[in-house]
Amino acid sequence: MSTGSTYSDDDESPNFDENIKRLKELQYEKKRLLNDLSEQAGMRLTNNNPGIANLGDDNRPSKISERFSELYDNHWTDAMEALDGHKFQEREGIEMLLEVLNAIYEDCKLQREKRLKSFASLVLGVKLEENHDSGENMDIYQNVEMGQNGGTKTTKKDDDIRLQCSRYLSAKDINYTQDKHVKETMYSLLNKKFVDKKRQEVLNHKSLKLYIDQCFEVCWSICLQIPPVVMVTDVKRVDLFRSYTKSGDVIDHVVWPALLLHEDGPVLYKGVAQMTSDATSAPTYENM
Structure with a gap:
């Protein structure tokens, strides 16, 4: 004669399995959403700030x-x-x-x-x-x-x-x-x-x-x-160029342009210019 309810593994098993399955689904969904959020945040950051590189972009x-x-x-x-x-x-x-x-x-x-x-x-x-x-x-x-x-x-x-x-x-x-x-x-x-x-x-x-x-x-x-990205041949920007075959503090003519990350941005690549010490020298190229 039973004095109380009898516990059966079979009675609880279906609900238990369902709960485990649901828990795994929720964990997966949480992980997916976090990944999506991270990706979106990264994309907004790099696209809104060219100074931050997307290392996966060739x-x-x-x-x-x-x-x-x-x-x-x-x-x-x-x-x-x-x-x-x-x-x-x-x-x-x-x-x-x-x-x-x-x-x-x-x-x-x-x-x-x-x-x-x-x-x-x-x-x-x-x-x-x-x-x-x-x-x-x-x-x-x-x-x-x-x-x-x-x-x-x-x-x-x-x-x-x-x-x-x-x-x-x-x-x-x-x-x-x-x-x-x-x-x-x-x-x-x-x-x-x-x-x-x-x-x-x-x-x-x-x-x-x-x-x-x-x-x-x-x-x-x-x-x-x-x-x-901006290409620059401004002869007044001596700081953006390295010397070609002659040194000096004035640009005689540009040989190869400099690159800026964006308009008025940081230097990506220093250009090449033929230098001179003659301040009256007439440059060939003006700012592009």
Whole structure:
């Protein structure tokens, strides 16, 4: 005869197993949410502050600086040798290669701006339909470019728009420089710039073509950054350059540009310039 309730493992087992299963699900969900939160926080931090590098990004500014240095050390040197073989004086060759780089850089900036505006307009069109608030959305558009470094405090919405633009440009245009039509257009641009026969002929030299292609690759990577990395040839900024073959406290002419992390930002790469002690020397290039 039983004097009380009888405990049975079978009675509790289903509930116990269910609770264990639910606990594991909740633990997994908690871990996933924490990972997502950490990732979002990291993305907002790095995208809102270009001084913080995303070490998983091969296109991060420090890597671009390395490629820019290699472009000068290797392809620029080979191109200069090719120009020397075509009877170019050293100063003449330096000026041509810098003009090639500048022309490609300016065109990349133009194409990037077109793409950024196109995408921002697409996003803003959706926002306008939802909010019917053009003032709010114009503020967002301005902050796509400005970010923290433009002197405006950004909101989460601003950051998200900037992040979307960055992702869009990176994903859509990752192979932009490999497009045959784009390359043909770029070479056509250079042929129009260098109209004299001597320069047009040397553009077809193998070393010059490699130099041009690498300039295109690096300049496009520079312009894909948000905010963009900035190329500088300001002859007044002696502090941004190291000497070429002559020392001095005044820049006679720029040989290779400097890179800044962003407009008025820290130096990523010191440029190269021919120096002089003659303060009356007239520099060739002004600020880009």
